[in-house]
Amino acid sequence: MRAVGIDPGERRIGVAVSDASGLLASPHSIIERSGDRERDLAQIADVVREVGGEIVVVGVPVSLDGRRSGEGVERAAAEAKRLGERLGLPVEVQDERLTTVLAMRLRRESAGSSGAGSRKARRPKRQAPGRRYDAEAAALILQSWLDARRNIS
Secondary structure, three states: OOEEEEEEOOOEEEEEOOOOOOOOEEEEEEEOOOOOHHHHHHHHHHHHHHHHEEEEOOOOOEOOOOOOOOHHHHHHHHHHHHHHHHHHOOOOEEOOOOHHHHHHHHHHHHHHHHOOOHHHHHHHOOOOOOOHHHHHHHHHHHHHHHHHHHHHO
16 A cells, blocks of 8 residues: 655645555655645645545644644644545554654765765754755654554554
């Protein structure tokens, strides 16, 4: 089953896709927010259809103590519901706690380990915060959902 992971940020939406067997999540793309929620949902729906998604997993910001409350959770849950209605597919929510931080750390470590003798490899260029990490964060959200699902089965 091909699953699509969504990391719904305020400025960008990270998208990840699983392989057909549902074992491995990979970063796919980043959708820039347009300011129009319906247009953003249409762009997500286009990607889901394009990759043959059969289920969508939307990250929700859970607090460090595990509570699912607050404006961010409500916004992500509402977006997940509207997306499910638009696509006619199942949509589930998944804890996204610290996924962007982890994606940034993994990217830095990966950049630091390539070309060990190169000064540039040890000091990656600074980019706009979050710009590179949205799709990776979506992949972490999706991978955690895939792993949990596999452990349940």
